[in-house]
Each structure stands twice: as structure tokens, then as C-alpha cells.
Amino acid sequence: MCEAFWQxxxxxxxNEPALKTLYNRSGEEETSxxxxxxxxxxxxEKGWNPETTISDIFQHLHLADSIISAxxxxxxxxxxxxxxxxxxxxxxxxxxxxxxxxxxxPQQQKNLLDIIPDGVKTDIKCLYWWLWRCLPQVTCDQFxxxxxxxxxxxxxxxxxxxxxxxxxxxxFAGALAGYDLTTADLEKQGASDKPLSxxxxxxxxxxPVQELIxxxxxxxxxxxGSWILHYLSAKICWRLAQQYGxxxxxxxxxxxxxxxxxxLLQEWPEAFKPWVKKVEQRPLLTAGFPNxxxxxxxxxxxxxxxxxxxxxxxETWRDLGKKxxxxxxxxxRWMPQLQLNSHSWNGWIEVQxxxxxxxxxxxxxxxxxQNQKIPLENEAIAQQELAPWVEVQNSAYNLTKNKQKxxxxxxxxxxxxxxxxxxxxxxxxxxxxxxxPYIFDQTRxxxxxxxxxxxxxxxxxxxxxxxxxxxxxxxxxxxxxxxEGDTKKHWxxxxxxxxxxxxxxxxxxxxxxxxxxxxxxxxxESTEFSESIAASYPDLTAGVAGYLKVSAxxxxxxxxxxxxxxxAIVKKFSWAENVIKEMRGKWGIPLVDESSAPKxxxxxxxxxxxxxxxxxxxxxxxxxxxxxxxNDPIKIDSLNRQIKKLKEGYKEGIQDxxxxxxxxxxxxxxxxLAAGDGDGMSEWLKGKKLKNYRDYIAPNLSIPDSLxxxxxxxxxxxxxxxxxxxxALSRALLDFSNQxxxxxxxxxxxxxxxxxxxxxxxxxxxxxxxxxxxxxxxQCFRGDKxxxxxxxxxxxxxxxxxxxxxxxxxxxxxxxxxxxxxxxxVIAHHSVPLAIALENLWDAEKEGGKKHKSPDGKQKDAxxxxxxxxxxxILKATAxxxxxHLWQQLxxxxxxxxxxxFEGAATLWSQHPAPIVDALExxxxxxxDRRDLFKSNDQDNDTAKxxxxxxxxxxxxxxxxxxxxxxxxxxxxxxxxLAAFVLRxxxxxxxxxxxx
Numbered sequence: 004m005c006e007a008f009w010q011x012x013x014x015x016x017x018n019e020p021a022l023k024t025l026y027n028r029s030g031e032e033e034t035s036x037x038x039x040x041x042x043x044x045x046x047x048e049k050g051w052n053p054e055t056t057i058s059d060i061f062q063h064l065h066l067a068d069s070i071i072s073a074x075x076x077x078x079x080x081x082x083x084x085x086x087x088x089x090x091x092x093x094x095x096x097x098x099x100x101x102x103x104x105x106x107x108x109p110q111q112q113k114n115l116l117d118i119i120p121d122g123v124k125t126d127i128k129c130l131y132w133w134l135w136r137c138l139p140q141v142t143c144d145q146f147x148x149x150x151x152x153x154x155x156x157x158x159x160x161x162x163x164x165x166x167x168x169x170x171x172x173x174x175f176a177g178a179l180a181g182y183d184l185t186t187a188d189l190e191k192q193g194a195s196d197k198p199l200s201x202x203x204x205x206x207x208x209x210x211p212v213q214e215l216i217x218x219x220x221x222x223x224x225x226x227x228g229s230w231i232l233h234y235l236s237a238k239i240c241w242r243l244a245q246q247y248g249x250x251x252x253x254x255x256x257x258x259x260x261x262x263x264x265x266x267l268l269q270e271w272p273e274a275f276k277p278w279v280k281k282v283e284q285r286p287l288l289t290a291g292f293p294n295x296x297x298x299x300x301x302x303x304x305x306x307x308x309x310x311x312x313x314x315x316x317x318e319t320w321r322d323l324g325k326k327x328x329x330x331x332x333x334x335x336r337w338m339p340q341l342q343l344n345s346h347s348w349n350g351w352i353e354v355q356x357x358x359x360x361x362x363x364x365x366x367x368x369x370x371x372x373q374n375q376k377i378p379l380e381n382e383a384i385a386q387q388e389l390a391p392w393v394e395v396q397n398s399a400y401n402l403t404k405n406k407q408k409x410x411x412x413x414x415x416x417x418x419x420x421x422x423x424x425x426x427x428x429x430x431x432x433x434x435x436x437x438x439x440p441y442i443f444d445q446t447r448x449x450x451x452x453x454x455x456x457x458x459x460x461x462x463x464x465x466x467x468x469x470x471x472x473x474x475x476x477x478x479x480x481x482x483x484x485x486x487e488g489d490t491k492k493h494w495x496x497x498x499x500x501x502x503x504x505x506x507x508x509x510x511x512x513x514x515x516x517x518x519x520x521x522x523x524x525x526x527x528e529s530t531e532f533s534e535s536i537a538a539s540y541p542d543l544t545a546g547v548a549g550y551l552k553v554s555a556x557x558x559x560x561x562x563x564x565x566x567x568x569x570x571a572i573v574k575k576f577s578w579a580e581n582v583i584k585e586m587r588g589k590w591g592i593p594l595v596d597e598s599s600a601p602k603x604x605x606x607x608x609x610x611x612x613x614x615x616x617x618x619x620x621x622x623x624x625x626x627x628x629x630x631x632x633x634n635d636p637i638k639i640d641s642l643n644r645q646i647k648k649l650k651e652g653y654k655e656g657i658q659d660x661x662x663x664x665x666x667x668x669x670x671x672x673x674x675x676l677a678a679g680d681g682d683g684m685s686e687w688l689k690g691k692k693l694k695n696y697r698d699y700i701a702p703n704l705s706i707p708d709s710l711x712x713x714x715x716x717x718x719x720x721x722x723x724x725x726x727x728x729x730x731a732l733s734r735a736l737l738d739f740s741n742q743x744x745x746x747x748x749x750x751x752x753x754x755x756x757x758x759x760x761x762x763x764x765x766x767x768x769x770x771x772x773x774x775x776x777x778x779x780x781x782q783c784f785r786g787d788k789x790x791x792x793x794x795x796x797x798x799x800x801x802x803x804x805x806x807x808x809x810x811x812x813x814x815x816x817x818x819x820x821x822x823x824x825x826x827x828x829v830i831a832h833h834s835v836p837l838a839i840a841l842e843n844l845w846d847a848e849k850e851g852g853k854k855h856k857s858p859d860g861k862q863k864d865a866x867x868x869x870x871x872x873x874x875x876x877i878l879k880a881t882a883x884x885x886x887x888h889l890w891q892q893l894x895x896x897x898x899x900x901x902x903x904x905f906e907g908a909a910t911l912w913s914q915h916p917a918p919i920v921d922a923l924e925x926x927x928x929x930x931x932d933r934r935d936l937f938k939s940n941d942q943d944n945d946t947a948k949x950x951x952x953x954x955x956x957x958x959x960x961x962x963x964x965x966x967x968x969x970x971x972x973x974x975x976x977x978x979x980x981l982a983a984f985v986l987r988x989x990x991x992x993x994x995x996x997x998x999x
Contacts, residue, residue, distance in 0.1 A: 007184040008177060009127045010046060012248055013037055014053060015067050015176030016134055016169050021115060021142050022108075022154055036116040042127040051189060053176075058192055060184075063199045066372050067175035070202075070365070070436035071168065071727045072157075079160055079700070094701060095155050097797040098162040098731050099687065100786075100819030101698030104796025106150045115142060123274045128245075135173070135249055136258065136267065137278040139166045144278075149813035156727070159704045160696075163731040170258075171730045174250040174299040178202035178365075181301045182247070201302040201368050204253075204442055206450045207239070207312045207360040208295045217841040218472035218511055222591070222767070225837060226290075226540030227514040229758045229765060231323065233290035234524075237262040238319040239312045240296060247300060247308065253726070254297040255761065256734035259741065261286040269526060284535035285593060285749075287525065291740055291760040297446075297733075299726075302364070309360045316356055324352045324509065326523060327516035337498035340480035347476045347483075351509040354462050361449035363442055366435025367399045389433070400441035409437055417710070417717035424707050440690045440724040447685065466490070467506060471838055475508030488636065495631055502616055503627070541591030541755045541767050543833065544613065544671040547606035548592040548753035549769025550991060564993040568664035569604035572614075572657055579657075582617045583607055591767075593749040609671045610833055611657040615650045622649055667992045672833055675773045676840060678848045679780065679826040681762025681818065682863040687732070690724030692821060698722075735816035736761045742815055743783050743799060746807065751791075752776045762824065770830065771989055774891045777826060777866065781884050784824045786817030823864035823884070825852030830984075832873040843869050843877070851881045857965040870984055878984070880977040883965045889958040894982055896954045901990070904934060905983035908955070909976050916972050920963045927956045 017037035038047045050056070053065040092107040118141050123133050143149045155161030156168035181200030188197070216228040240252055241263060249257045257263045261282045267275050268282075300308050328348065331337040343349060366372045370392065397408045410418070410433070418433065464476040465483040467490045476483075477490045494506045500515050501507075507515065518536045522528040547565065554561040573579050586605040590596055607614055623646060630642045661669060686692050697718035706714050740759040748754045752772045758765035762784070768776050782789055786797035793800045798814035801807075818824075827847025831840040851867025866887050870878040882890070908930060917926040930952075931937055937948035959975065966974050 005182055005184070006042075006127060007186055007189055008180055008182050009131055009248075010043060011064055011180035011184065012173045012177045012250070013040065013043060013127075013131055013134065014046075014064070015173035016131070016250070018054070018068065018172065019165070019169070021138060021169075022151065022165065036114075039116055040119075040130070041124045042130060045186065049190070059199065060180075060188060060191070064176055064179055066434065067172050067179055069432055069434050070175055070372065071171050071725065072436075079696075079704070093155065093158065094161060095153055095796070096160070096162040096699045096701075097786075097819050098699075098728050098735065099693065100797045100821050101162075101694050102786075102795075102797040102819065104798055104814060106153060106814075108148070108151065108154065115145070118145075120274055120277075123271075129271050129274055131248060132267065132271070133274055135170060136264075137275065139258075140278050152813060159701050160699055161701055162699050163727045164734075167731045167734050168727055170250040170734075171253075171727055173248065174253070174730075175202055175726075177248055177251065178299050178301045182304045202365040203300050203302050203305050203362045204365055204446050205298045205300050205305055205308065205360065205362040206295065206446050207298070207309060207358065208450065208454075209235070209316055209356050209358040210294065211357075212294050213845055214472075214474075215510065215514075217838060217845070218469070218474070219514070219837050219841060220471050220505060221515075221837065222540050222543055223518065224471075224511065224514045225841065226757055227517040229290040230288065231514065231517065232294055233292045233758070233760070234262070234323075235316055235319055236292035236294055236296065239315045240292065241266055242311060242315045243296075243298065243308060246311065247298075247304070251298050251300060252296065253299055253730055254295070254733045255291075255293055256730070256737055258734055259737060260291070261289075261741075262292070265525065284532055285539070286741070286745070288521075288536065288539035289745070289756050290758040290765075293760050293763070297443075299365070300362075302368070305362045309362075312360070313358045316358060320356060321352065323517070323520070323524075324348070324513055326520040327513045330516055330519045331498055331500075331512075335498040335500075337496055337500075338478070338480060338493050341478065341493075342480065345478075345480055347478050347480075348509045351462070351475050352513075355510055357457065359450060359453045359457070361446055361453055363446045363449060364399075365442055366438070367395050370395055372435045393433070396435060396438050400438050400445050402438075402441060411720055413713070413716040413720055417713040420710055420713045424710060436725055437723065439726050439729065440688070443724075443729065444685075444689050469508040469511055470504075470506045471511055472508070475510065477506040478509055478512055495627070537585055538589035538591050538596045540757070542586065542605070542607050542613075543674040543837070544606040544610050545590045545592050545595075545755070545767070546674055546769035546771075547609065547670045548590055548595045549771040550670040552594070552753045553771045554991070559993060559995070561991065561993065564664060565606075565609075565670075566604060568661060569608045571660050571664070572608050573604075575660065576653065576657060578618055578620045579608060579614060581619060582614055591755055592753050593755065594753045606671055609661055609665075609669060611654045611661060612833070614657060615654045618650065618653055664994055665991065666994055668988055668990060670991050673770050673830055673988060674833065674840075675768045675770055676829045676831070676844050677764070677766045677768055677773065677777065677826060678844050679764040679824050680848060680853070681784065682823040682825055682853070684762055687822075688724060688729060690722065690728075693722040693724060694821075695719050696722050733761075736818075738816040739784065739818070740764075742810065743817070744780065746810060747776065747779050747783060750807070751779065762818070764826075770985070773828060773830070774887075774894070774985075777828065778884075778888055778891060781824055781826075784818050785822045786819055825855070825863045826866040827852055828866060828868045829871060830868065831871040834873045835871045840871060843871060847879075851879065855881055855883065856967070857883060858967060859965075861965075868981060870981065878977060878980060880981045881974065882962060882978065886958065886961045886965055889954070889961050890978055890982065893951075893954045893958050894986065896951050902983040902985075902987035904936060904951075905979045905986065907934065909979035909983065912972070912975050912979065916975070917959070920960060923956050923959050923963070927952045927959065931955075 014037055017035045020035045037043055038052075046052070051061065053061045092105045095104050095106060096102070097104070115138065119130070119133065123130050139152055143151045152164060152166065154165050156163050156165040179200055179202055184200070212232055215232065216225065219225040219228060237260070240255070240257060244252060244257055244263075249263070264279050265282045265287060268279060296312070298308070325343065328343055332339070332341060341348060393409060397403075402408045461474060466485040467477045467487045469475050469477060477494070479485055479490045479493050481489060490506055494501065495503050497503055500519075518539070521536050522533050525532075551562055551565065583605040586607060588596065588602040590602070590605065595602065626642055626646050626649070630639060630646070633639050633642060683692065695718060699722055700718060740761060744759045744764055745756050748756045748766050748768070752768065752775065754766055754768040754772070754776060756764075756766050764780060779789065783799065786794050786799060788794055789799065791801060791803035791806055793802050796814065797817055797819040799817055800814040801810035825848060827844050827849070829840050829844045829847060847867040847869045852865045853863055855865035855867070856862045861883075865881060865883050867879060867881040872878075911930055917923050931948050937944055937951075962974060962978065963971060
């Protein structure tokens with residue numbers, strides 16, 4: 004069990020009281036209950052404490068606190084907090100932007116030791132998990148104050164919570180202790196006779212990722228690809244966390260992760276049930292784990308841990324393949340000759356993944372992790388011992404330029420003068436934690452170098468390839484060499500998952516069959532869970548939810564028209580009822596699925612092509628059976644033509660009904676996908692975007708007069724990104740991805756979140772709300788203003804009483820006012836294959852939003868919208884987010900005027916563009932004066948014209964100022980055409996005769 008390893012981690016987690024700030028307020032003695040735990044009895048009996056015990060191993064363990072403290076706070080950490088809480092409460096600083104927020108905190112401490120369940124107290128591993136996962140929530144429950152999750156670890160520089168700080172200290176304590184530490188090692192006095200453990204920063208990743216997701220023909224495939232990647236990563240995290248502790252994962256944070264909580268409740272149900280709620284199906288089925296993991300591990304276990312990660316990846320993937328195979332082969336009698344070890348199945352599964360990892364020591368190995376020879380009066384000693392030690396660290400992490408090297412003169416001067424003022428047992432120490440951002444960067448570069456050196460290639464497919472991706476052999480039971488005609492025979496059988504024409508490789512088949520094995524995979528085979536899986540992803544027609552939502556208050560009853568059209572289709576084509584049977588009440592849009600409104604029909608009924616694709620009639624069944632028995636190519640071709648003709652007849656009949664109810668636009672004609680990614684996250688993690696220390700420091704920090712001069716100089720240095728801030732960011736991003744984004748996407752708007760992890764967002768939205776949703780997500784990411792949230796301190800705190808209760812309990816982290824995000828949006832016609840839409844989606848984000856550069860040199864913070872028409876033409880419009888918002892407001896001003904005015908503006912600009920930016924006012928005025936819409940002389944019309952002209956001018960000016968000159972004319976036309984497109988297609992006219 005490696006008991007001493009877990010004991011060291013418990014010390015790291017509980018070394019300081021859970022809410023030490025409250026002790027500082029009350030004047031009580033600062034003690035924690037870690038020595039009172041039954042599993043720490045040996046430490047109590049022996050008087051072992053890394054803070055006081057004089058031996059190499061315990062002094063080595065004590066470095067855990069020094070490294071994570073000094074790395075972010077430098078010499079500030081060695082000064083007492085001198086905490087003073089005003090009427091507003093405890094002040095915290097946003098860990099990125101430095102914005103301030105005050106928290107109301109309780110007036111006294113409570114004993115938390117007695118709350119630990121008896122059954123947990125003697126199982127050291129279970130106890131550690133309980134303390135790490137449940138103690139923060141228990142504390143909040145005891146005080147009835149969820150804001151305590153944000154309680155700062157140190158009020159002098161209050162940018163990281165005490166919980167995050169304790170978790171990181173535990174991770175370092177474990178890495179410094181070493182996994183094979185024994186009680187005998189702890190009992191040795193003085194120097195140890197075996198090498199002390201050294202902490203390493205380790206990164207693990209696997210690929211391909213986007214290729215797996217993009218190989219999708221249906222939304223089911225799209226969702227399944229994202230979820231499989233999420234599940235594989237989560238399984239790796241769970242296995243490593245079980246062995247080395249959940250704190251060892253710096254990214255992603257495992258705290259309150261739905262899948263991790265689900266497995267915790269399965270592993271130790273009695274211990275965790277009172278404090279960890281059963282995970283709801285929707286968050287359990289929403290992807291959020293990244294494919295890049297960052298860990299802190301002991302040197303001796305780095306290779307073993309990476310082998311464990313690789314083996315877990317392979318075993319979990321094999322298990323998914325086996326379960327899908329058994330479902331298709333045994334239950335659905337699909338391709339009965341196929342064997343589990345067939346080349347086209349197992350052969351492809353075995354080569355699906357490539358893994359890479361890198362590891363960098365935290366501080367140069369074989370050197371002390373800290374050096375305290377820095378007294379000002381002994382410059383010779385400082386130069387003799389400190390300078391060489393610092394130079395070794397600088398060289399190791401490639402800090403070759405003087406501007407990069409540690410330590411800056413201002414910081415070193417402050418450290419040296421602080422050293423003189425402090426008591427001998429409180430002397431500030433320089434340690435390897437100060438190099439954290441550079442260590443992290445070297446780990447990232449080492450991983451990139453490993454990837455670039457790879458020689459992996461996609462295996463050759465000896466025969467027909469996937470009809471979706473064109474990659475990998477089509478699954479078939481025969482030998483490697485096979486003809487397309489042979490594979491078509493095997494793929495005629497639908498098995499309730501395929502359409503009889505598509506042919507998939509093994510990976511794509513696993514994606515298609517995933518939903519059928521999920522109940523067994525997640526050990527929840529209840530009817531409720533099985534039904535929820537079908538609603539875990541939207542149909543491409545589910546955008547109708549947005550249309551019905553925004554038209555709910557219209558004079559015409561659009562919902563009634565929708566039901567009438569569906570009634571007419573089902574009445575004439577009774578088989579359509581069976582097509583939507585399993586979809587009824589399961590739109591895959593939470594706002595619809597969780598509402599009490601009747602959901603008799605599914606929007607799939609309004610798309611003739613997709614509806615007929617799943618048709619099953621006696622006529623089709625008879626022809627299909629003949630086709631399955633036939634071997635004559637001529638007769639097979641004839642039967643296929645008959646099936647096609649029959650389906651075309653169904654399609655025409657259904658389309659006639661739809662056109663009768665919706666004579667202009669069909670609300671299912673367009674589907675909308677969105678992909679977003681935070682800008683410059685690597686720059687944040689390296690600390691390049693952090694402000695000066697002055698912006699994060701507590702205003703009431705007491706510094707001796709003799710230090711004021713050097714302290715003031717130090718405060719003007721940029722704050723470093725240390726492990727504490729890095730870890731805090733990892734955990735805090737869960738607020739954005741697991742709490743705020745799901746609410747905005749699935750409750751404020753009629754969308755479905757496909758993936759939300761860290762700063763990445765992948766979602767399905769709709770034609771009527773995509774622009775509002777997009778702007779709100781951007782506001783949320785940077786903690787900007789919102790109608791339902793108070794954004795003080797760059798946190799979001801729900802103030803609207805209609806919000807879910809959990810969003811009103813405490814402030815939620817956002818990336819802050821300095822952060823930006825870029826997006827790609829695809830609005831695709833229903834005839835555009837999903838795989839093509841997804842290809843364009845990532846191109847729009849990476850090639851459009853991410854690469855946008857304004858004339859003043861500002862990059863990113865942009866969005867590119869791509870409209871993909873049925874004929875293959877693509878309209879691309881790219882702009883900064885602030886310009887996009889002006890465009891959005893322009894649409895709202897003209898929502899009643901229709902699309903023609905924007906078509907006219909685009910045409911006029913094509914013929915006579917404004918020559919200079921100062922001419923825009925005259926250009927827009929001339930344009931508006933010539934519009935028939937604004938030619939009447941009444942006052943309301945003049946007001947409307949002036950308002951539209953002003954908004955148009957502001958939009959064009961902003962676009963002009965932020966768009967490269969060579970692209971300006973094109974972007975103006977594209978944005979005006981996009982406005983016309985959106986307004987034209989949002990207008991759904993219904994046949995009033997059909998409502999009578």
C-alpha cells in the first residue's frame with residue numbers, strides 16, 4: 004500500500020488548518036487535526052513533523068510547502084499575513100487579472116475531525132480521497148457558505164484558494180517522499196542512506212483527436228467521438244489517481260469531475276454518498292476531459308506511471324471495441340462471420356492510438372532544491388554559492404538571455420533585505436519553484452519534440468475504405484484483399500444502427516454503437532439511464548427548438564403549425580411514427596427534453612431526406628430481403644434502383660406536405676455548430692500575460708519600513724506563474740466548463756454542449772440563437788457584464804432568482820477581463836455532410852478566428868462564421884468579437900426590416916465602396932436616404948432611419964479599423980450578406996389555412 008507515501012500526502016493536505024484565515028482572525032492557535040488521525044498514529048507517537056523534525060527525509064518533505072509558496076510569492080510568503088478583515092469580508096485577487104472581490108466569511112472555526120466517517124478512518128487511501136474530495140464541501144456545509152471554496156491560502160497575496168494550495172502541497176509531498184518510502188526510512192535520524200526522491204513534471208498525451216471526431220456522418224457519431232476521447236482520458240486519470248493520488252494530476256483537475264465522482268461512488272459508496280451526490284446523466288454524458296495530462300510524480304515512478312497510462316489507454320479502448328462487437332454480433336446478429344480478431348476489426352483497433360510523454364525535473368537533479376546563502380552582508384558567500392546554483396537552474400531551463408534569467412535585480416535585492424529582517428527560523432529561501440513556468444515550458448517543448456520525431460503512419464487498407472472518412476479498411480469478415488461488391492453485401496444489414504449504404508471502419512463502428520453499451524460501461528443499466536442516452540446528443544434537425552423558443556410569443560402559433568405538419572406526415576405515412584418512436588421526447592436539447600411541454604413529435608419529421616433514410620415499410624423490407632439473398636450483380640443493381648425509386652417517392656410525398664405548411668423556409672434546413680478555444684493559454688501558463696505583483700498584493704500587507712524601498716521596486720515586476728497559480732487555474736477552469744457553459748448553452752438557450760473542458764467549447768446551437776449564445780459565452784469566458792450575473796472581481800455570481808440555485812451560492816471563476824477566446828461557427832445546409840461541416844468548423848476556428856490579425860497587430864479574439872450552402876459554396880465572414888457584437892446589434896435594430904436592406908448595402912458596397920473611413924458617415928447616410936423603407940416623412944420613420952444609419956456606421960468603422968486593408972472590401976460584403984442570410988432564413992412563414 005506504500006503507507007508512508009500516503010501519510011506524507013496527508014501531512015501535505017492537512018498541514019495547515021482548512022481555514023487558517025479564520026484562526027488568524029480569532030487569535031486562536033493555528034493547528035490542524037492531521038496528527039489526530041488514526042492512520043497517522045505512528046507519526047504522533049514518534050513526534051514526526053516535517054516542520055520540526057531534524058532529519059534529511061523530513062526536511063526534504065518540508066520543501067513541499069516552500070516550493071509552492073515561494074514560486075508564486077517570492078519573499079512575500081515569509082512575512083506574516085497581519086490579516087485585517089473589514090466589514091466587506093476577506094479580499095481575494097483574481098489569479099489572472101488581479102481584480103478584487105470580497106467574501107463574507109464565518110466568525111469562528113468548527114471541528115471537522117468528527118465528521119470523517121468511521122469506516123474511512125483506517126483505510127488510508129480511501130481516507131485521503133475523502134479528505135481531498137469531501138473536506139472542502141463538508142466545510143462549506145458546516146458553515147452554510149459555499150464561498151469558502153474560494154478562501155485564500157494566504158491573505159497577503161490572495162490569488163489561490165486554501166484547498167488548491169493544500170492539494171498541490173500534497174502532490175509535492177508525495178513526489179518528495181517517493182512512492183517506495185517506508186516507515187523504516189522515516190525512523191532514521193540524520194542523513195538517509197538512500198537517495199532522496201526528486202519531483203518531476205510529466206506530460207502525457209495521445210492522438211489522433213480531431214480526426215476521430217471529424218469522421219462523423221451523424222450527430223450520434225460526432226457526440227460519440229468526443230465522448231470516447233473524454234472517457235479514455237478520464238480512465239487514464241482515474242488509474243493514475245488511484246495509484247499516486249488525485250492531487251498528482253495538475254491538469255485536468257479531478258475535483259468534482261462527473262466521471263470521477265461516478266467512479267468514487269462505485270468504489271467507496273458508503274464513504275462518499277453523504278457528500279458526493281449521484282451524478283446526473285447529462286453531465287455524465289457530456290465530454291470534458293482533455294487528451295493532454297500534466298502530473299507531478301516522483302522521479303522513480305515516472306516511467307512506470309507512463310507505462311500505466313499507455314496500458315490503460317490500450318485496455319480501455321480494447322474493452323470498448325469488445326463490448327460494441329458483442330452488442331452487434333451477439334444481440335443484433337450483425338455480420339455473423341466477423342470474428343473479434345478479424346484483421347479489419349482488431350487489426351485496426353490495435354493501431355488506433357499513439358501516445359507520447361515527456362518529463363522534466365523540478366529543479367536540477369543532484370542539486371539542492373533550495374539555497375539560502377543570500378545574506379546581504381556576505382556578498383562573497385552569496386556570489387560563491389548562490390550565483391552558481393542559480394546559474395545551473397537557468398541553464399537547465401534554457402534561460403540564456405539576461406532578460407529571462409532569474410533573479411531580476413529588484414527581486415534579489417528585496418529577498419536579501421528581507422532576509423536581514425526575519426527571525427532565523429523564518430528566513431526567506433530561494434528554491435526551484437521560482438523556475439516553474441520555465442520548467443512547464445520545457446516539458447511542453449520536450450513533448451512537441453517527441454511528437455515531431457514520430458514515425459507512425461496509418462496502416463495500409465487493402466481494399467475498400469470507410470465511406471465516411473476514406474481512412475481505414477471497411478469492417479468485413481474476409482481476408483485483407485476484398486472487393487467493394489463483397490463489402491457491400493456485408494453492410495446491407497442495418498442492425499438498427501446503419502442505413503445499408505454506408506460502410507465504416509472499426510473505429511467508426513465503435514462510435515456508432517457506443518450508446519448501446521453505455522449502460523453496461525457505466526454500470527447503470529436502469530431504464531431511466533438507458534432512455535437518457537438517446538437524448539445525450541441532438542439530431543441535426545433539433546435546431547427547431549430554437550425556432551419554437553424565440554417564436555413562443557408571436558401572434559401566430561408556430562408550435563401549433565409544427566404539430567399540424569407532423570400530424571399530416573404521420574397520417575399519410577404511418578411508418579414515420581416508427582422512425583421517431585425512440586426519438587419521441589428526446590430531442591437532445593435539454594431545454595426541450597426537461598420541459599413539461601408536450602413533445603409528441605420530433606423535428607426529424609420535417610426533413611424528408613433524413614426521415615426516409617430510416618424508413619422501414621413492408622415494401623422496403625421485401626425488397627431488402629430479396630437483395631440480401633441475391634448474388635447476381637445485375638439483379639442487385641435492379642433491386643437497388645427499385646429501393647431508391649420507392650424512397651424517392653416517399654421523400655417527394657413528405658416534401659409536398661412540408662412545403663404546404665412551410666411555403667418559404669423549412670425550420671430544419673440549417674444546422675449550426677460552434678467550436679471555441681481560449682487564446683494564448685500557453686502564454687498564460689508561462690506567466691507572460693500576468694500583471695505586476697502590485698496588482699495581486701493585499702492592500703493591508705504590513706512591510707517593515709526598512710524594506711519599503713526594495714519592496715516597492717519588487718512590486719513593479721511581473722508576477723510569475725508558479726505551481727500554485729497553475730494548479731488554481733486548472734481547478735478554477737472547471738467553473739467555466741462544468742458550471743457556466745452548460746447553463747448558458749442548455750438552459751438559457753436551446754443548444755447542446757458536446758464538449759467543454761478547460762478553455763475549449765464544442766457545441767450544437769441553432770439558427771435563431773447562435774449569435775446571442777456566442778456573445779454570452781465570450782462574456783462568460785472573460786467575466787464581463789451579463790444580465791443574470793454580478794461580475795465583480797472577474798467572477799460571476801448569479802443574482803437572478805430564476806437561475807439554478809447552485810449558480811447563486813458562490814462566485815464562479817472566469818478567465819478575467821484580459822482573457823480572450825476565438826471561435827469558429829458553421830451554419831450548414833441540411834444536405835451538407837456532417838464530416839464536411841466539421842472540417843470547416845475547425846478550419847474556421849484555427850484558420851479564421853485564431854489567425855485574425857488587425858492592422859494594429861492584435862491577434863485572435865475573433866470569430867469566423869462559415870455558411871455552407873447546398874451547392875457547396877461557402878460564405879466566410881471574420882471579425883474581432885467587439886465588431887461581431889456591433890453586427891449583432893445591427894441585426895436587432897433591423898429585425899423588422901428584413902434582409903433586403905442588407906442585400907442592398909452589400910450590392911452598393913460592391914459597386915461604390917467608401918474610399919476612406921471618414922467617408923463612412925456620408926456613405927451610410929446616402930444609402931439610408933435612398934431606401935424605400937425609410938422614405939416616409941413620419942417622425943418614427945426618421946428615428947428608425949437615424950438609428951439604423953448610426954449602427955451601420957459604427958459597425959463599418961469598427962470593421963475598417965480592425966481588418967487588414969486587402970481584406971476589407973471582401974469582409975464588408977460578406978458581413979452584410981451574412982446579415983441578409985440570417986434574417987432571411989430566420990423568417991419562417993407558415994400557411995395560415997393549415998391552422999384553421
